[in-house]
Amino acid sequence: MIAAADFNIKKVERSKLENINLSNLPFGKYFTDHMFEADYENGEWKNLAIKPYQPLLLEPSLAALHYGQAIFEGIKAYKTKGGDAYIFRPIDNFKRFNISAQRMQMPEIPEDIFMEGLRTLVQLDKNWIPDQPDHSLYIRPFMFSSDELIGVRPSEKYKFLIILSPTGPYYNTPMRIYVEEKYVRAVNGGVGYAKAAGNYGAAMLATAEAKKLGYDQVLWTDAIKHEYVQECGTMNVFFIIGDKAITPDLNSGTILAGVTRDSVITVLGEMGLTIEERPLNILEVIEAYHSGTLREVFGTGTAATISLIKELKYKEFVMNFDPQSCKVANEVKNRMNQIRYGIIPDNHGWMYKI
Numbered sequence: 001m002i003a004a005a006d007f008n009i010k011k012v013e014r015s016k017l018e019n020i021n022l023s024n025l026p027f028g029k030y031f032t033d034h035m036f037e038a039d040y041e042n043g044e045w046k047n048l049a050i051k052p053y054q055p056l057l058l059e060p061s062l063a064a065l066h067y068g069q070a071i072f073e074g075i076k077a078y079k080t081k082g083g084d085a086y087i088f089r090p091i092d093n094f095k096r097f098n099i100s101a102q103r104m105q106m107p108e109i110p111e112d113i114f115m116e117g118l119r120t121l122v123q124l125d126k127n128w129i130p131d132q133p134d135h136s137l138y139i140r141p142f143m144f145s146s147d148e149l150i151g152v153r154p155s156e157k158y159k160f161l162i163i164l165s166p167t168g169p170y171y172n173t174p175m176r177i178y179v180e181e182k183y184v185r186a187v188n189g190g191v192g193y194a195k196a197a198g199n200y201g202a203a204m205l206a207t208a209e210a211k212k213l214g215y216d217q218v219l220w221t222d223a224i225k226h227e228y229v230q231e232c233g234t235m236n237v238f239f240i241i242g243d244k245a246i247t248p249d250l251n252s253g254t255i256l257a258g259v260t261r262d263s264v265i266t267v268l269g270e271m272g273l274t275i276e277e278r279p280l281n282i283l284e285v286i287e288a289y290h291s292g293t294l295r296e297v298f299g300t301g302t303a304a305t306i307s308l309i310k311e312l313k314y315k316e317f318v319m320n321f322d323p324q325s326c327k328v329a330n331e332v333k334n335r336m337n338q339i340r341y342g343i344i345p346d347n348h349g350w351m352y353k354i
């Protein structure tokens, strides 16, 4: 069992924190004083270290740069009103990280290295956790292949790192969404359920085209008929129709099993909504809009938390939603925030104390 004492820990002489204002932060721009690093070689994880945040020295032939064996996670740490530091559901992200690793033919990371690395690093940099509303410390664990060889095969060497970024809201305002029918994010048998770096790069062209048309993000649809909704930008998506909350199910392997998605399903159930995880055709969404039962649409994700959608455009048809009356999304957001900031008890064991 790995413990912090097994890490080679080198601390900064002087914290950068004094030069940074931890309010009104953009997402993912600033990084804390330290990072965690480990190497995989000859079938084992070694060189477990916490060191000052610094550049990596890499060969141009590095396998990950050529063939994309690269995966990551997104987790958040919060400071409660009592000043304690907690990480939100890190074990779930750990499990998903290894699911991504399996899909990309990468080695799994043992739970004790992942969790103890995370815990020790966040503990060391816990003064960086902002306490402003909608702010948190975003935790980014990631792994990439590090063979210096451009032959196409799974690498033999890998690097695992964790970096921390004090951060504000990902989306500031309710979003305008374009229902994507040309480009595809994921297909059955593909890597949609994995948090593979390439999924995000491959999504950028569609997003850029939607932005040119004045939209913030796309709503991905299935690769065959372009009718079944999948994800929204980098988020899972929920539709409130009548007293039901409907979100695409995970069975096709095209949807990321969001930790926020799972938490929102639990909270919506507690609010008395009926949850349906199932394939959802955009035509059903439109029908519900026409009949007046489609009340709200929102996205969920670690970075984005809960993001309201104010407009959804499918072909020439535009659906509008008044963000002021998105009661369900706002209530879920409040309840989740109250748990995260320690205002109401965490009855689910979601908050992992540092």
Ligand code: COI
Pocket: 073, 074, 075, 200, 234, 301, 302, 303, 304
């Ligand atoms: C997250 O929600 O953590 C994500 O991974 C989305 C994005 C920042 C890549």
